[in-house]
Amino acid sequence: MPQNFEVFTRLNSETKNLFSLIQKAGPITKNHLSHLTGLKLSTLIRYMQPLEEMGLIIQSSIGDSTGGRKPALFDVNKYKYFIVGVDLSRTYTKLVITNLKMDILAERQFPMDKSSSPEKTIDLISELIGSTANYLKIDPKKLIGIGIGTVGPLNRSSGVMINPANFEAPGWSNVPFKAMLADKTGLPVIIDNGANAAVLAETLFGAGKGLKDVVYLNCGIGIRTGVISSGTIVRTINDAEDAFGHMVIDVDGEACICGNFGCIETYSSIVSIMKRFVLEIRKGKKTGISKQPVTINYVDICNAAEHNDDLSKEIISKAAAILGTGLANFINLLNPTLVILSGPLVNHSKIFYNTCTYVAMQKCYIKKTKKNIFMRSGKFNENAIAVGAAVLFIENCLNSSILGY
Numbered sequence: 001m002p003q004n005f006e007v008f009t010r011l012n013s014e015t016k017n018l019f020s021l022i023q024k025a026g027p028i029t030k031n032h033l034s035h036l037t038g039l040k041l042s043t044l045i046r047y048m049q050p051l052e053e054m055g056l057i058i059q060s061s062i063g064d065s066t067g068g069r070k071p072a073l074f075d076v077n078k079y080k081y082f083i084v085g086v087d088l089s090r091t092y093t094k095l096v097i098t099n100l101k102m103d104i105l106a107e108r109q110f111p112m113d114k115s116s117s118p119e120k121t122i123d124l125i126s127e128l129i130g131s132t133a134n135y136l137k138i139d140p141k142k143l144i145g146i147g148i149g150t151v152g153p154l155n156r157s158s159g160v161m162i163n164p165a166n167f168e169a170p171g172w173s174n175v176p177f178k179a180m181l182a183d184k185t186g187l188p189v190i191i192d193n194g195a196n197a198a199v200l201a202e203t204l205f206g207a208g209k210g211l212k213d214v215v216y217l218n219c220g221i222g223i224r225t226g227v228i229s230s231g232t233i234v235r236t237i238n239d240a241e242d243a244f245g246h247m248v249i250d251v252d253g254e255a256c257i258c259g260n261f262g263c264i265e266t267y268s269s270i271v272s273i274m275k276r277f278v279l280e281i282r283k284g285k286k287t288g289i290s291k292q293p294v295t296i297n298y299v300d301i302c303n304a305a306e307h308n309d310d311l312s313k314e315i316i317s318k319a320a321a322i323l324g325t326g327l328a329n330f331i332n333l334l335n336p337t338l339v340i341l342s343g344p345l346v347n348h349s350k351i352f353y354n355t356c357t358y359v360a361m362q363k364c365y366i367k368k369t370k371k372n373i374f375m376r377s378g379k380f381n382e383n384a385i386a387v388g389a390a391v392l393f394i395e396n397c398l399n400s401s402i403l404g405y
């Protein structure tokens with residue numbers, strides 16, 4: 001008897017494609033499916049049969065009639081199988097459990113600190129999967145796999161995290177995270193960078209549904225980007241998600257952790273905003289933030305900027321303008337129909353979002369069309385990476401070409 005997580009391996013590619021279509025377009029009639037796929041109704045019914053027999057799709061409701069008998073609508077069975085999506089970052093780990101329609105059924109998270117070694121993180125994820133499935137009254141056998149969206153660089157196929165920067169705990173170099181988590185949980189694991197996961201979720205199930213060219217930026221401790229171009233994820237070297245963040249914007253600029261000078265991240269990340277703030281205070285600049293300088297964090301600076309604190313406003317605006325300049329280059333190159341900006345800096349600062357998008361618009365060619373392609377936070381907002389990781393898993397099961405493997 002095959003394991004539940006092998007459920008999709010038994011299906012042929014036509015049937016997998018049909019499942020994918022029903023998942024994204026359902027509830028849907030067989031006639032509509034036949035029209036979308038170009039398959040004859042008899043062929044369509046043959047390909048659909050295994051999906052119905054395995055309980056992967058069900059007749060969900062009855063559609064509107066154009067005269068005569070009302071047609072049956074088919075959709076993915078929301079109760080048959082479930083997926084775990086994990087957003088593993090430098091400051092927290094978030095976990096969601098979704099059904100195969102990619103609805104979030106529960107979300108949980110824990111902080112990542114000095115003690116968060118790979119081993120401890122894996123133990124916590126594993127415990128959380130068990131307790132969350134229990135809370136949802138889901139039989140653990142119905143969990144078909146785990147997707148992880150994490151920080152690059154990584155070797156996607158071997159599942160090794162190479163040397164991610166800014167993890168507080170030691171031990172994160174050359175970690176075979178995929179194999180370790182698969183060993184611990186007994187479930188298959190897929191790993192990719194978190195920004196790729198997020199852009200996948202937004203493009204297939206969120207704000208960019210139906211679009212083929214979507215850019216996703218997550219502005220936080222680093223600047224993380226995921227891009228779908230002509231319907232396929234753009235694959236960077238070592239699946240790094242900070243390739244855009246390390247675009248050189250000033251050849252004579254400040255030294256960056258990557259070894260270059262003047263990268264976008266050197267000006268526009270939380271780390272660089274904090275550094276700049278401390279530097280300006282040391283130089284004697286005044287701020288209205290009534291806290292000890294050492295206890296001031298980026299949220300204080302974002303809030304103070306919104307309340308017209310000159311120094312905070314200046315620093316946030318400068319950081320956003322530099323990001324916007326890089327973004328204009330990126331937009332000219334990729335011609336996206338949607339650019340989603342998200343992450344802590346965007347969520348905490350309207351000034352950051354407004355300045356960045358204004359500058360990007362001014363400096364790129366699309367200003368002539370006056371079309372607004374920007375969106376704050378997307379549909380999934382803070383859950384985009386975790387949901388995207390679950391999407392990554394199912395798309396992998398379906399051998400979807402969007403993954404760009």
Ligand SMILES: [Zn+2]
Pocket residue numbers: 245246247256257258259260263265
């Ligand atoms: Zn750099």
